[in-house]
Amino acid sequence: MTAVGELVPWLPHAGDTLLAMSTPDPELFDKVVNLCKRRGFVYPSAEIYGGFRSTYDYGPLGSLMLRNVKDAWWRSMVQLRDDVVGLDASILSPPQIWEASGHLANFTDPLVDCTNCKTRHRQDNLDDPDTCPSCGKTGTFTEARAFNLMFKTQAGPVEGAGADVYLRPETAQGMFVNFKNIINTTRKKPPFGIAQIGKSFRNEITPGNFVFRTREFEQMELEFFVPPEDADEWYKYWLNERRNWYLDLGIPEDMLMMRPHAEDELSHYSSATADVEFMFPWGWGELEGIANRGDFDLKQHSEHANEKLEFFDQATNERYVPHVIEPAAGATRSMMAFLMAAYDEEIVNDETRTVLRLHPTLAPYKVAVLPLSKKETLRPLAREVLAALQPHFMTEYDETQAIGRRYRRQDEIGTPLCVTVDFDSLEDNAVTVRDRDSMEQVRIPVADVVSHVAGALSR
Ligand code: ATP
Numbered sequence: 001m002t003a004v005g006e007l008v009p010w011l012p013h014a015g016d017t018l019l020a021m022s023t024p025d026p027e028l029f030d031k032v033v034n035l036c037k038r039r040g041f042v043y044p045s046a047e048i049y050g051g052f053r054s055t056y057d058y059g060p061l062g063s064l065m066l067r068n069v070k071d072a073w074w075r076s077m078v079q080l081r082d083d084v085v086g087l088d089a090s091i092l093s094p095p096q097i098w099e100a101s102g103h104l105a106n107f108t109d110p111l112v113d114c115t116n117c118k119t120r121h122r123q124d125n126l127d128d129p130d131t132c133p134s135c136g137k138t139g140t141f142t143e144a145r146a147f148n149l150m151f152k153t154q155a156g157p158v159e160g161a162g163a164d165v166y167l168r169p170e171t172a173q174g175m176f177v178n179f180k181n182i183i184n185t186t187r188k189k190p191p192f193g194i195a196q197i198g199k200s201f202r203n204e205i206t207p208g209n210f211v212f213r214t215r216e217f218e219q220m221e222l223e224f225f226v227p228p229e230d231a232d233e234w235y236k237y238w239l240n241e242r243r244n245w246y247l248d249l250g251i252p253e254d255m256l257m258m259r260p261h262a263e264d265e266l267s268h269y270s271s272a273t274a275d276v277e278f279m280f281p282w283g284w285g286e287l288e289g290i291a292n293r294g295d296f297d298l299k300q301h302s303e304h305a306n307e308k309l310e311f312f313d314q315a316t317n318e319r320y321v322p323h324v325i326e327p328a329a330g331a332t333r334s335m336m337a338f339l340m341a342a343y344d345e346e347i348v349n350d351e352t353r354t355v356l357r358l359h360p361t362l363a364p365y366k367v368a369v370l371p372l373s374k375k376e377t378l379r380p381l382a383r384e385v386l387a388a389l390q391p392h393f394m395t396e397y398d399e400t401q402a403i404g405r406r407y408r409r410q411d412e413i414g415t416p417l418c419v420t421v422d423f424d425s426l427e428d429n430a431v432t433v434r435d436r437d438s439m440e441q442v443r444i445p446v447a448d449v450v451s452h453v454a455g456a457l458s459r
Contacts, residue, residue: 022254022279029281032339033210035354039413041065041339041364042211054207054214061413062335064364064394066218069335070197072361073220076245077195084193084222085186089174091199092165097173098150100304101297107169108146111205116140122205149202151215167201172326175223176297179309190311190322191234193224197331211332212285218331225311225322228295234325235272235292242276242290242327246334250359251341255279269296276329278337287337288329295321338362342414348439356414357437360457363414366393367453370406372422374399381446382421385431388450389419393457411436417453 036042040059046052058066078084098104110123117135123144131138151167168174175194182194197220207213226234239258246256261273273291277284298309298321310321342358360366367389371382382399389395396415398406403420410418420432425446433452434441444452 022252024279024281024283026281028340028343029210032281032336032343035343035356035412036062036210036339054204055216056211056214061364065338065358065362066331066335068362068364069338070218070220070331072249073245073329073331074195074197076241077193077220077222081193083188083191084195084224085182085188087175087178087182087194087196088198089168089171089178089196091168091201092153092155093168093173095164095166096304097177097301098166100300101173101176102300103150103169104148107150108148109205110144111147112141112144114140115142120205125206147203147205149204151201151203169202170200170328171196171198171219171221172223172297172328175221176301176309177305179225179298179301180307183311189313191224191226191230193222195220195222197221209280209282209285211336212280214332217333219328220331220334221326221328223297224325224327226325228320228323231292231294231323231325232272235290238290238325238327239274242288242329246276246278246287246337248359249338249362250357251278251337255341257284259284267291267293269294278341280337280340285333287334288327290325290327293324293326295323297324298322353408353411355411355436358414358416360416363416364394365396365410365413365415366457367417367419368396368398368406368410368415370403370410370418370420371399372403372420377426378421378423381425385419385421385446385449388446389453392450393453407434407439417456419449419453 039061041062043057043059044051045055045057074086078086095104098107112121112123113119114121114132114134114137116137117132119132119134121133123129126133130141132140150169153165153167155163155165174196178194182188198218199216200219201216204213204215207215211217224234224238243256243258247253255278257277259275259277261275266273270291270293273289275286276288276290278287301307302309302321310319312319338358339356342356344355344357346353346355369382369386369389371378379399382397386395386397396410398409407418414436416436418434418436420434422432425431429446430443431446431449432441432443433449433456435456
């Protein structure tokens with residue numbers, strides 16, 4: 001595994017100190033969480049009933065942005081490739097799947113209770129395994145017990161009489177159990193992948209840090225099946241691809257690192273794993289795990305389902321069980337990282353300007369149409385501009401308040417461009433386009449507005 005670090009120059013070795021990296025910024029956390037609530041990115045769930053701990057609803061802006069994160073992943077992993085196909089498997093799943101995958105036996109966290117303050121903790125997350133972080137007392141923990149993180153429920157109308165089913169704790173198993181279907185119904189052969197985006201559920205002992213760790217979250221996972229002898233090469237390939245995805249969408253290089261797992265951290269079946277980590281306000285945290293999983297998953301399901309899950313290579317007349325490289329990312333957690341990386345404050349004319357410098361691909365609205373005043377005379381042209389933009393871009397329309405304040409509102413939600421319709425527009429049939437980052441303004445004919453916006457967003 002360490003050989004990979006030698007071959008991939010930006011990949012540090014386990015235990016390396018990262019001197020050139022950015023440092024945590026604890027104030028950023030509150031600023032972004034407040035902005036999310038105030039502007040409609042993320043609301044606490046069931047808030048009118050006092051909230052439902054650690055569950056969140058994605059509001060008008062958050063639902064747009066989350067969709068953009070998932071679309072960007074799908075575009076890069078499925079649309080722009082001819083060796084990956086998509087899947088949307090069920091969330092409810094029978095125990096046999098989780099028996100075979102090992103989740104029923106092993107998907108556990110060590111849980112300890114504090115006998116003094118009655119709080120619960122994940123033992124492996126404690127700074128000091130003997131001291132309770134809630135009350136500060138030492139020696140008050142119970143023995144650790146293995147707590148299974150899967151949500152179990154029952155299928156069927158009669159409570160207690162139905163069959164046990166589980167909410168999937170990851171999307172990955174859907175790809176393994178459909179391996180045969182996909183080989184049989186597409187013309188794909190290794191190397192090829194199956195990609196899936198969807199909700200997963202884990203009964204986390206200590207959810208928290210806003211949407212970083214929740215019990216219901218969204219994952220974006222790829223299972224890439226390769227001939228066994230090529231697995232190491234493909235593992236390195238996917239490390240590079242996945243790192244570039246975050247950088248291309250605006251995560252600064254010094255806020256991102258690849259952390260290879262040490263030998264004792266690897267799952268027994270994995271020959272190499274690395275986490276993509278982001279500098280969150282509290283320190284480094286995982287965004288994605290990339291693992292060389294060998295043939296473990298297909299073999300387990302072959303055995304438990306008594307089905308051959310292998311590939312017959314007609315060229316060589318050989319039958320083999322492909323190895324799997326798995327890049328497994330979190331959509332909700334990545335969205336939080338993109339928000340944190342984009343948040344910026346600067347002083348403009350003695351006032352603080354808050355700007356979300358989001359990559360245009362991720363910004364909830366791409367453009368806002370702002371008539372200079374609410375006067376009836378401006379409305380018809382402003383609505384004409386809106387109607388021209390809407391088929392191409394998510395467009396916001398806002399006509400109340402002073403124009404300066406409306407620009408600030410758009411800056412704060414990351415809208416890359418604002419189009420202002422003023423009284424001169426009625427004469428010259430032109431509008432002003434303002435850029436979020438530079439605040440520069442250009443005057444362009446109404447007839448060119450769509451092509452101008454398209455060009456500016458793709459720069
Ligand atoms: P962690 O160590 O943070 O619990 P994990 O290693 O168990 O994560 P994986 O099983 O590798 O996570 O899942 C892949 C990705 O799914 C993670 O990198 C993360 O982005 C996301 N993810 C996992 N658990 C959660 C959660 N409870 N809330 C939000 N996202 C999650």
